[in-house]
Amino acid sequence: MHHSYLDKYARGTTAIHGLDARVKVLFSFAFIILIASLRASGFEFYLACLTLIAVCLIAARIPTVYLLTRSIVVIPFAGFAAISYMLTRTGGTTYWHSGPFAITSEGLIDASHLLARSWLAVSCMIILVNTTPFDQILKAFRTFRLHSILIMLLSFFYRYLYLLWDESERMQRARNLRYFGGKPEKQFAMLGHLVSSLFLRTYERTERVQMSMLSRGWDGSAAHVKLKPFTLQNVLNLVIGFSLLIILWWISTW
Amino acid sequence: MVDQPLIKAANLVCEHHDGTVALDDVSFEVMPGRSLAVVGPNGAGKSSLLTCLMGFLKYSGEITINGQVLTSTSVPQIRRVMTMVFQDPDDQLFMPTLAEDVAFGPNNLGLSSDQVESRVSKVLDRLNLSELRDRPPHHLSFGEKRRAALATALAMNPSILLLDEPTANLDPATRRELAEYLAGLDATLLIATHDLEFVKALCPRVILLSKGRLITEVDTSCLLQNTALLRNHRLA
Ligand SMILES: Nc1ncnc2c1ncn2[C@@H]1O[C@H](COP(=O)(O)OP(=O)(O)OP(=O)(O)O)[C@@H](O)[C@H]1O
Numbered sequence A: 001m002h003h004s005y006l007d008k009y010a011r012g013t014t015a016i017h018g019l020d021a022r023v024k025v026l027f028s029f030a031f032i033i034l035i036a037s038l039r040a041s042g043f044e045f046y047l048a049c050l051t052l053i054a055v056c057l058i059a060a061r062i063p064t065v066y067l068l069t070r071s072i073v074v075i076p077f078a079g080f081a082a083i084s085y086m087l088t089r090t091g092g093t094t095y096w097h098s099g100p101f102a103i104t105s106e107g108l109i110d111a112s113h114l115l116a117r118s119w120l121a122v123s124c125m126i127i128l129v130n131t132t133p134f135d136q137i138l139k140a141f142r143t144f145r146l147h148s149i150l151i152m153l154l155s156f157f158y159r160y161l162y163l164l165w166d167e168s169e170r171m172q173r174a175r176n177l178r179y180f181g182g183k184p185e186k187q188f189a190m191l192g193h194l195v196s197s198l199f200l201r202t203y204e205r206t207e208r209v210q211m212s213m214l215s216r217g218w219d220g221s222a223a224h225v226k227l228k229p230f231t232l233q234n235v236l237n238l239v240i241g242f243s244l245l246i247i248l249w250w251i252s253t254w
Numbered sequence B: 001m002v003d004q005p006l007i008k009a010a011n012l013v014c015e016h017h018d019g020t021v022a023l024d025d026v027s028f029e030v031m032p033g034r035s036l037a038v039v040g041p042n043g044a045g046k047s048s049l050l051t052c053l054m055g056f057l058k059y060s061g062e063i064t065i066n067g068q069v070l071t072s073t074s075v076p077q078i079r080r081v082m083t084m085v086f087q088d089p090d091d092q093l094f095m096p097t098l099a100e101d102v103a104f105g106p107n108n109l110g111l112s113s114d115q116v117e118s119r120v121s122k123v124l125d126r127l128n129l130s131e132l133r134d135r136p137p138h139h140l141s142f143g144e145k146r147r148a149a150l151a152t153a154l155a156m157n158p159s160i161l162l163l164d165e166p167t168a169n170l171d172p173a174t175r176r177e178l179a180e181y182l183a184g185l186d187a188t189l190l191i192a193t194h195d196l197e198f199v200k201a202l203c204p205r206v207i208l209l210s211k212g213r214l215i216t217e218v219d220t221s222c223l224l225q226n227t228a229l230l231r232n233h234r235l236a
């Protein structure tokens, strides 16, 4: 996996890239809180959100396909929750039922809301990390007094995600070299071994990478990343951003 | 005034997390400007010795670096003057691009961005890596990674540099250039290696480890002539 799998466009030069990291972080989180907190919202609301996302993509020159392929990750997580919603909600027309499970019109609506909102939230995050270098996002978190352990965890996650992937590629290659098919139950057991040693190996590698960071004077503070002073222009941008969110909220009450 | 040793290890016993004892009662000194080689068969404890000196392993005994006793409080200070290149370059490189990886150390030293950039360009240039500066380091060839790992350490301008198998997987010309380059540095080196030619070019003294114990400390020329000793410890 490429290092920049998740943030290939972070170092662009568009106007959106040029916005202050703190402004973007605040706006993104406010946007996510807004979509998560609205219970019922109509088609117009989603259309408005989609428009906002599309405008950001175009302005930041991020290809739509890139966003779509990266946002697929929500499907296993949100999909699971959506299916359980769909099978357990009651109300409206019942299309099918069996024992405690039923598919109803209410359930379907709830499930699609959940999917749509999860996708919007993930897309917003993808746009944030693709318009702001990761160390600046972390620095912004720091100015908002997010706990340093949490920041450290985030920075490690970002650095080690690709290690996990690389390590798994290496192990699969090593296995395929000496593997010529076998009974399913054997394959299953082998998969178990593979996964457990993958985590162990990645863990040990992260430990050694941390040694390398420490031996080059790292103390977790990212002291060299400096954000510019918070200017009036930034305040203005924030006001514009939050006005947009208020309009979105207003649309959701239609 | 008599120079004090840059590195002093006294009765060093050191074990890994799982309890494997990697070094058993090892003592030696490295004087300023007198680079030292650490040789010995596979599993002798060479890598463990270097990681231990960097303060990454549990140990008993005493380690003094540049007059400072190695403790958990002095270790950040010590790592500003002494750094290490790991045996496996994949352990060393972790930033999205090579240039950023090389800049990582100087940034942590608190240099201005201009100073950082000039160090990065200089080091990359010296190691013939300038063309690769925007590539992700973990997608380089192994020999390139090895030079890249070295670049990340050299950019720290260390006065003590620990190198773990620096010549493994390098082509002969690169190896020769590396030796010339290291010889021209202002740093004192501690090199763990099997490459006796390389040792001859850079280090006047050698310590020989085997099974975690220090067998002998001698002049490099003496060791090279002692074929029996070399054979006994799988070095020839
Ligand atoms: N992470 C570890 N956990 C436990 N034991 C280890 C670990 N790394 C090395 N060892 C053990 O410590 C001993 C010394 O290993 P070390 O890697 O220091 O040898 P080395 O001299 O560098 O060998 P090589 O020439 O093969 O690089 C060996 O017995 C090895 O099995």
Ligand SMILES: [Mg+2]
Pocket: B046, B047, B048, B087, B164
């Ligand atoms: Mg070793």
